[in-house]
Amino acid sequence: MNALLIAQNTFREVVRDRVLAGIVIGGIVLLAFTKVAAPLAMGEDLRLTVDLGLSSISWLGLLVILTVGAALVNKEIERRTIFNLLSRPLPRPLYLVGKWLGLTAALAAVAALLGGALGLLLAVTGHASYAMAITQAVYLAGLELAVITSLAVMFSALSTPVLSALYTLGFFLAGQWCDDLRQVATRLPSGSREAVETIANLLPNLSLFNMRALASGGDPTSALHLLLATGYAALYCGCVLALAAAAFESRDFR
């Protein structure tokens, strides 16, 4: 219950932030641009719209996480707004969960908005058959953003905004290359192979949330893929938030 209150407040705070409005507008401008740039794409303009539209959700979401998410907890500590929350019957882990939930909800709203705009654009241009693939791709992008948000919340509970933004970005990039790392591992001698595989497994496997290659052809993915991605995101977020809670529990707010 209390976590939901924190989430609601965080959501309100983020949504009223000008950064978010700017980012949504930026995303829609980008979508419009793909249509303007259609002649440059040499007959590949549909693909360009879908690719850029979906990529913009991830990239703009990442931008929100790096600007807002990386400062989510440490800003509250620095500005002492947290004093008035933790001096109430609010367990610290629930506070973190609430912060994560609030930002994730805001990002989901952004993803839905941009995804809806993309779907609308496609429907208007006579590609309504893309709806399923786009919906699934937006859903997966939302899961991806939830995972990155959990990392940002963890880092922001332990570090300064700039550092936590850097750490989050590092995990995001490493997570994109997780599969490649695993492939590299198969060619290494045993010993270092296990080490690299472990690292690859600990990183968020973000390519699991990527079906943009499929979506750009209008093809939906399998239900199994969606199910596994959902489960993976839930477990990963839970694990990261538990780690954050462990570190946050003993923290002093001076």
Next chain:
Amino acid sequence: MNAATLAWGALPVVRRRMLVAWSVALVLGVGVLQLAAYTARVLPRPKPFEELAYYPSGRALRPAALGHDESMADLAWLRAVQYYGEHRQTDVRFSRMEHVFDVLTTLAPGFEGPYVFGAFALAQEGRDFPAAERLMLRAIERNPRSGRLAFELGFLYFVRPGGRDLTKAAEYFERAGRLPGGPPQATRFAAYTRQHAGDLAVALLLWDEVRLTSPNPLLREMAEREIKELQHALRTGRRDLTVRRLTTPAVLLK
């Protein structure tokens, strides 16, 4: 009450909570690893190279790279190499290879590795010499000052499957010897190739250059020996004296 319960009770509450949080993180972390492993088994392997193959042409892709063409090409390159290895071990089919290397080299025209690799993969394994030649000629066209590319093209002609093209090989070896970045042995290769192509006068000049410029004394000695032989052959008109050792069944003498 057993010892564990007693120890637990003696812990400060903060430590107890931290321990609980760590345990939750551990359990969920194990879940994450299991699920990741299961996912890797169940879901079809991502096909990064195929993804690349479905990209629009390099020219259409360029605007999407937002100025980071080089980095994007680097990423594409890593994936291309990886996938090449995979297909090499399985079906040895490189149907979309030319397109892929075209994408890559359009994004980063100065990125020399992919031309060389692509050309040799196309020629050797793809058994498509004309495609390889086209790729390398385009490379030279975009990088006229690159000694390395000239040398590699010379080498491609030299090892042409089904018959060497010594004249063209020698031409590019010579060019490589004059250009920055050309390997030090380029002139030697050129001399050698000229000699066996029957261009004894040119070969003589090239060997002389080796004698004067090579840092390796053994090579300089070798050059001197060859010069003597060539001079003898030119004086006596017995060209066969210098070419004899080097004739291989497939050499084309022009």
Next chain:
Amino acid sequence: MNAQSPSHQPLTAASGIRPDPYRSAAPAQLACREAAVRIVGLTKTYMNPWTLKRTCGLDALDLEVHRGEVFGYLGPNGAGKTTTMKILAGLLKRTSGRAYLLGTSIDDVRSRTSLGFLPEQPYFYDSLTGLEYLEFVARLSGMQAQPASRAARHWLGKVGLGQRERLVLRKYSKGMLQRLGLAAAMVHEPELLILDEPMSGLDPFGRRDVRDLILEQREQGTTVLFSSHILPDVEALCDRVAILLGGRLERVATVGELVEGAAPTIEVSVAGFPLVEVPGAFAGTLRRREAGGTSAFIVEDPARLQEVLGWLLSHGVTVTSVTPQRPSLEQLFLAAAESSAFQAQGVRRQG
């Protein structure tokens, strides 16, 4: 009242003998039924993560605040007032010792259900309105949506911000934020209020309002623990006060005891600039002060006031007023510090 009660027993901290806080404590249940705040051997050391140097924020504090009383927590900056309050509010983790709020250990989040805490210089979310903020914190303290909304409106009006319901907090002045902080601390009608410098940043009107609020809370039986630098406020409000110095409790007393304990003086104001010289008989008792175009005599020993007045009148000096002087808070701190230094020496000699 058990033997731990600080008001009747010489303080363990001041007497220099520190008992084991765990062993000397009476069974928690027994004492807690009465105390609003019970602190036993509370210690906080801060460690610098880089130099690993330890500094002491709070040193084996024992303190008890009774239900329904207004308790002043005094001390110079860095004495450990805020540290104590933040440990009680769950913002700092103690190094050792125990503390209970209304009978519940502070380790339990439920101890904060009926706590209202005002941090020093409170800050809020810029983009919320005052009403939204109060609703939010009221619900965090366990209120349902409807009553929380009613209480938020009520308290916003009560601290004089009723006209500003829809104003976002970004546009609040410093004094308005302080008032909102008070409203946030009281919106859920807590049984215990912990207020860190509630008067700071307020103009005289604001201070009067806060004073009235605290008195009203006392009328309703709420326990108030607050820290302050301003002695008149403390005197006007507190039943008892504690003085903290360097992380150690120096004194717990009623305000009367505290003020009486310090050497009082009497100021005798006179008209004009009389041409008299303080005779040798009054050496150490009387001194003369000229300031701001007036002349006054300060009587250090009140017992000799009659004597001094007689001498002045006999010399034809016109006395305009006779005012007993209250010791300032600094003087009280200094007096406490002196006695503490004296005792520390005694302990060292014993050791």
